[in-house]
Amino acid sequence: MVRDPVGANLSCHGQFSVGRSLIEATRRQPRPSLRWWRLVATMSLASWLFGCAKPPTYEAVLNGDIALAASDREAMDSLLVACDISPAELSLLPEDREYGADPYAKIENGRTTRLSLAGVTDTEGVGRLDHLRALRLSGSFPRLRLHGLESLAVLEVLSENESLRHLELSDLPELRSLSIHGADLPDNLDLSALALQTVSLTHCGLQSAPRFDPAALSELFLSGNQLASLDGLAGLDALERLHLSNVGLKRLIGLPDLPSLRGLYLSSNPLQSDVALDPDGFPELMSLDLSRTGLRAAPLGLRDRQDLRVQFEPEVAETLDFLDTLERLRQTHLEAPGDLVERVGATSGTIRGQKGRCTWKTGTHRRAEVSCRFTYESVRGTALVRLGETDPAMPFQGGGSPRVEATLTVGEGQVALYAKQEYDLIALAKVITGASEEVAEAARQSEDTFQGFRRVVARPGRPATVQGGVVMLGGHVALIVEALDDNGLGAEARDVTLLVGPQ
Numbered sequence: 001m002v003r004d005p006v007g008a009n010l011s012c013h014g015q016f017s018v019g020r021s022l023i024e025a026t027r028r029q030p031r032p033s034l035r036w037w038r039l040v041a042t043m044s045l046a047s048w049l050f051g052c053a054k055p056p057t058y059e060a061v062l063n064g065d066i067a068l069a070a071s072d073r074e075a076m077d078s079l080l081v082a083c084d085i086s087p088a089e090l091s092l093l094p095e096d097r098e099y100g101a102d103p104y105a106k107i108e109n110g111r112t113t114r115l116s117l118a119g120v121t122d123t124e125g126v127g128r129l130d131h132l133r134a135l136r137l138s139g140s141f142p143r144l145r146l147h148g149l150e151s152l153a154v155l156e157v158l159s160e161n162e163s164l165r166h167l168e169l170s171d172l173p174e175l176r177s178l179s180i181h182g183a184d185l186p187d188n189l190d191l192s193a194l195a196l197q198t199v200s201l202t203h204c205g206l207q208s209a210p211r212f213d214p215a216a217l218s219e220l221f222l223s224g225n226q227l228a229s230l231d232g233l234a235g236l237d238a239l240e241r242l243h244l245s246n247v248g249l250k251r252l253i254g255l256p257d258l259p260s261l262r263g264l265y266l267s268s269n270p271l272q273s274d275v276a277l278d279p280d281g282f283p284e285l286m287s288l289d290l291s292r293t294g295l296r297a298a299p300l301g302l303r304d305r306q307d308l309r310v311q312f313e314p315e316v317a318e319t320l321d322f323l324d325t326l327e328r329l330r331q332t333h334l335e336a337p338g339d340l341v342e343r344v345g346a347t348s349g350t351i352r353g354q355k356g357r358c359t360w361k362t363g364t365h366r367r368a369e370v371s372c373r374f375t376y377e378s379v380r381g382t383a384l385v386r387l388g389e390t391d392p393a394m395p396f397q398g399g400g401s402p403r404v405e406a407t408l409t410v411g412e413g414q415v416a417l418y419a420k421q422e423y424d425l426i427a428l429a430k431v432i433t434g435a436s437e438e439v440a441e442a443a444r445q446s447e448d449t450f451q452g453f454r455r456v457v458a459r460p461g462r463p464a465t466v467q468g469g470v471v472m473l474g475g476h477v478a479l480i481v482e483a484l485d486d487n488g489l490g491a492e493a494r495d496v497t498l499l500v501g502p503q
Contacts, residue, residue: 057090061073068107083103083118083139089103112131113133115129115134116135117137120140123141126149127146130149130151133154136157139159143165143168146172147168151174152175153175165184167186169191175194175196179201180200181203185204187206189210190210191211197219199212200221201222204225210232217236218238220239222243224245224246225247236258239260239261241263242265244266244269245265245268245289258282259284262286262287266290271290273294277302288308288309298310318436325433326426329425330447333425337466338455340421340452340453341418345382347473348381350381351376351379358372359372375496376496379482380491380492384480403469403503404500404502405500406498407498408456408481410460412493412494413483413494414485415481417458419469420453420468420471421452421454426444468503
C-alpha cells in the first residue's frame with residue numbers, strides 16, 4: 001500500500017540544528033584554522049537554505065519551466081479543475097522523492113509517473129495518464145474506472161464512506177498492490193484477472209472474500225469487514241500473510257488450508273475458547289496474533305507447535321510467560337533426585353579413617369567454589385563432613401556461601417547425604433519474567449516455597465548425587481551424612497567416598 005513515510009519532510013529548524021550541532025562538535029576539538037571555520041559555516045548555511053527551498057508546483061508546468069507531454073497536461077488540467085485544486089497547491093516531487101504531502105505529482109521525462117489527489121469526484125481523467133506507476137485517490141466517487149494504465153503498479157483509494165458499486169479495473173498488467181479503504185464494495189468482487197501480490201480491502205462492507213489470482217497473492221488485508229464466510233480464501237496457495245482483524249469471527253470454521261501461510265492476524269475477534277485449526281493445513285505458520293480476542297491459549301491443534309509465536313494481550317502474555325516459567329521451575333525441582341526434608345537429626349555420629357582435602361577459589365559473582373575428595377573407613381549415625389572454616393578472609397566472604405554438587409558412594413551399608421535447600425519459585429519466576437506482583441502471587445502454591453534439606457541415599461553399586469547449599473554450623477562449612485540400616489534408622493556404613501564440586 002502507498003504510505004507517506006514518517007519524517008519525510010524535515011523542518012528548516014531541524015536541518016539548521018544539524019549544521020549547528022556540527023559547529024558545536026568542532027568546538028570540542030583543537031582550535032581549527034580560520035579557513036576551517038569558514039568551510040563549516042558555508043556548509044551549514046547551504047544545508048539550511050537548500051533544505052528549506054520549497055518544491056516546485058504545477059505552476060512550473062504552466063510557465064513552461066518543466067516539460068509535460070500535451071496529453072498529460074490536458075488530463076492534469078482537467079483533474080485539478082474537477083478537484084478544485086489550484087496549480088500552486090499541487091507540489092511536484094523531486095527525483096529522489098516518492099511520496100509527499102497531498103496533493104502531489106511526480107513528472108519524469110515529461111510524463112506524470114506518480115499522482116496523489118484529494119477531493120476527487122470523477123476519475124475519468126486519470127485514465128489518460130498512461131505512464132502512471134503509482135496513484136492515490138481520496139474523495140467521494142461512486143465509480144472507479146481505470147483502463148489501459150499499463151505501467152500502474154500501486155493503486156490506493158480512500159473513500160469517504162461512499163458506495164463504490166462500480167469498480168472496473170482492467171488492462172492493468174503491472175498492478176501489484178491494491179488498497180481500498182472505507183468504500184462500500186459490491187459482494188462477489190472478482191479481481192482474479194489482476195496479478196495482485198498485496199491487497200488491502202479494509203472497512204469495505206464485505207461479507208465474503210473476493211476472488212484473486214491464487215498464484216500471485218502473497219498478502220491480504222480484510223480487516224474491518226463483517227465476513228460471513230471464509231470460503232473465498234480457498235486455493236490461495238501462495239498466500240503468506242492474512243489479516244482478519246475485527247471481522248466478527250467466533251470460530252474458524254471454513255478457513256481453508258493455506259500451505260504457504262506464515263502469518264495469521266486475528267486480533268479484535270470474539271473467538272470462542274474452543275476454536276481450533278488443523279495443523280496440517282498450515283505447515284508454514286510462524287506467527288499468530290490473538291490480541292484482543294480474550295483467548296489465553298493457541299487454537300486447538302496448534303498448541304504443540306514449538307516454532308509458533310503467538311501474540312496475546314500484554315497482560316495475558318505476561319501471565320502466560322510467568323506461568324510457563326513457573327511450571328518449568330516446578331518441574332525442575334520435582335524431577336531433582338532425592339527427597340525434601342525439613343530438618344535433620346542431631347549430628348552426634350562419628351566418622352573414622354578420613355582421608356582427603358578441599359580446595360577453595362572464588363568463582364562467578366564472587367561466590368566461593370569448593371572441590372573436595374574424601375574417603376572414610378566408616379560412618380556411624382549422623383555426622384558433619386567439614387569442608388572449611390567460616391573465616392572472614394575466605395574467598396566466599398561477601399560473595400555468598402557456595403553451592404555444591406556432591407556424589408556419595410558406599411561399599412557396605414547405606415548412607416544418606418543432605419544438602420541445604422531454600423527456594424521461593426514464585427520470586428524466582430518473577431525475577432526471570434519481570435511479571436507484576438499481582439500476577440505472581442495469584443499463582444502461588446504452598447510447595448513453591450521451601451526451606452530445609454534435600455536428601456539422597458547411596459547404596460553399594462548405586463552412587464547418589466545431590467545439589468544444593470552447604471551448612472554453616474559451629475564455625476564450619478559442612479555437609480551432613482547419615483548411615484542407615486534397612487529400616488532407615490541410624491547404623492554404620494563402610495568404605496565411603498565423597499566427591500564435592502561447584503554446582
